[in-house]
Amino acid sequence: MLNEASDAGYGRYLEELSIFHDVAKALTSSLNLDSVLQTIMDKISAYFQPDTWSLLMVDEASDELYFAIAVGDAAESLKAVRLKMGEGIAGWVAKHREPLVVPDVYTDPRFAKRIDEMTRWKTRSIICIPLVSKHRALGVVQLINVDMKGFAENEMAILQALADYAAIAIDNARAVEKIQELTITDDCTGLYNARHLYKTLESEVYRSARFGYEFTVLFLDLDHFKTVNDTHGHLVGSRLLNEIGYTIKSNLRLIDYAFRYGGDEFVVLLPQTGKEAALVVARRLRDVFRTGTFLKGDGLNLNIRASMGVATYPEDAKTAHEIIRQADEMMYAVKNTTRDNVSIAQYGILS
Numbered sequence: 001m002l003n004e005a006s007d008a009g010y011g012r013y014l015e016e017l018s019i020f021h022d023v024a025k026a027l028t029s030s031l032n033l034d035s036v037l038q039t040i041m042d043k044i045s046a047y048f049q050p051d052t053w054s055l056l057m058v059d060e061a062s063d064e065l066y067f068a069i070a071v072g073d074a075a076e077s078l079k080a081v082r083l084k085m086g087e088g089i090a091g092w093v094a095k096h097r098e099p100l101v102v103p104d105v106y107t108d109p110r111f112a113k114r115i116d117e118m119t120r121w122k123t124r125s126i127i128c129i130p131l132v133s134k135h136r137a138l139g140v141v142q143l144i145n146v147d148m149k150g151f152a153e154n155e156m157a158i159l160q161a162l163a164d165y166a167a168i169a170i171d172n173a174r175a176v177e178k179i180q181e182l183t184i185t186d187d188c189t190g191l192y193n194a195r196h197l198y199k200t201l202e203s204e205v206y207r208s209a210r211f212g213y214e215f216t217v218l219f220l221d222l223d224h225f226k227t228v229n230d231t232h233g234h235l236v237g238s239r240l241l242n243e244i245g246y247t248i249k250s251n252l253r254l255i256d257y258a259f260r261y262g263g264d265e266f267v268v269l270l271p272q273t274g275k276e277a278a279l280v281v282a283r284r285l286r287d288v289f290r291t292g293t294f295l296k297g298d299g300l301n302l303n304i305r306a307s308m309g310v311a312t313y314p315e316d317a318k319t320a321h322e323i324i325r326q327a328d329e330m331m332y333a334v335k336n337t338t339r340d341n342v343s344i345a346q347y348g349i350l351s
Contacts, residue, residue, distance in 0.1 A: 013118055016158060019043045023165050040166045041069055044159065049106065051145035052121070054078065055166070056090050058137055065140065069330040074119030081119035083114065088112030089195035092127040094137040099160065102126045103148045127151070129159050131167040136275065186260040188238050189245030197259040197267055201320035204271060208313055215308050216278035219267040219309040219327035220248070220285070223339045236295065240302060243294050251284055267324070275312045275344065281309055282342045283350075290340070307334035308342040 026039040037055060045053055052072035056065040065083040067075075085096040092110050093100050104126050105111040116123050127143040141163050183194035192200070201217075208215050222244070229237040241264065248266055249258045257269040268285075270278050287309060293301040309330025317323040330343040343349045 005134040015048075016078050019047060021156075021163070023162065026169075035170060036169040036173075037069060037166055040162055041141070043171075044143070044162055045071070048127075048143055048146050048151075048155070050127075050143040052266055053144060054142045055139060056083070056094070056142060056172075057096055057139040058085075059098050065091055068139065072121075074121050076313065077119055078080070078115075082270045083116070088115065090128050090140045090142050090156040093130050093139050093254075097130045097132050097135070097137050097167065099129045099156065100126070101151070101156070102128075102146075114162070117185060127159070130169065131163050133167045138167055141166065142219065158195065158328050189260045191243065191245045191249065191266070192259045194259065194261050197257075197261065197269075197324075198320055200259075200269060201259055201323065204269065205318070205320055205323075213272045214274045214277060214314070215272045216273045216310060216312045217281055217323050217327045218270070218278065218285070219261070219311075219324070219331040220268070220306045221308075221331050221335055222264040223305040223307055223335075225304070232300065236300070239298065240259055240304070244304065247288060247292070247294075248285065251288055252281070256281075259344075267327070273312075275310070275315070275347075278310055278312065279342070279344065279350075282310055286340070286342055305340035307331050309345075310342060311345040 010094055023040055024042055026036045041053065041055055050088075052070075053072070055068050057061065057068040058064075059066055059082075062082075063085045065087075066083065067078040067081060070078045074331050089100055089102055089105070089108065089110050089112070091112070101109045102111070105123050105126055110193040111123070115121070121144075124145050125148055127146055129141045130137050131139040131141065141159070141201060143159075145244040184192055186193040186199045204215050225237070225240075228330075242262070245258070245266070246273055247262060248268065252268065255271055257271075259267040259269070261267045268281070270281060272283075285304065289304055289306050293303055295302050310331060311317060311323050311326035311334070316326045326345050330345055333343040334341050334349055338349065341349055
């Protein structure tokens, strides 16, 4: 009997070593957050064998938890579920950043019954571990209906260590994301920069050619922007560019892209958009400039206009550089004549 117990203990020890080895390997070999988290959660599931499990992440903007990964029959319905910070056992764990083991959920007033009612799941026990980094809760690992007889201090230590690995993975991924954002974002306006423009355009050309889509590029140049710098100084000019960048982006769809091309020039990419639909956007932006005033907070109430050029793939050009050149030429057709208007490749300036 002793030998059998010893063998079982040794086997469990080897299993634990294997888990940590695989998780460490995933952490060091991949920057893909979803892949690393899936590996960690799969290892947790194999070791603790819950009926079902989930990984909830904290949405800091709304102060809520959402189901980033969920398994089982209820997984699909959980995608739309959000818990307020502090709501339910998972919400309590996220709020207090403390692990919680609840052998019988119906004796715990913190249990959120609405999730079971919605998913028609029968929760008996919950083990929740917070993912914590720099005193902030990033998320929660939740195990449902684990065999509590075999769950002791050693198991809790293993689960906590794996949760720490998950927190490291999330932190690493976010750090990489911030670095990537810095390389593709213009500091002044917060829009994408010219470097990212051509990379995005190349991808859009490939995608549109493959699926037979159109897309349209708008090239904008601010009229008499130099006068603002000469009159009010470059700091005011920079604040104006920032506000204009925000204005452009706020008048686009979520799938559209806005770039600062350089100086006071901007480019808008409208995926899956032909000329007629693109002209609606161009007119809207033109009218926003005509009727709006900028830097009201600084007491300046500046009125700024823009010259715009429009070109569409594949009607006007079939490469990234050519589509930019066509839109740029159209913009200059306006800039060198009327200003404050839109010119369309093959059609000319709007009347």
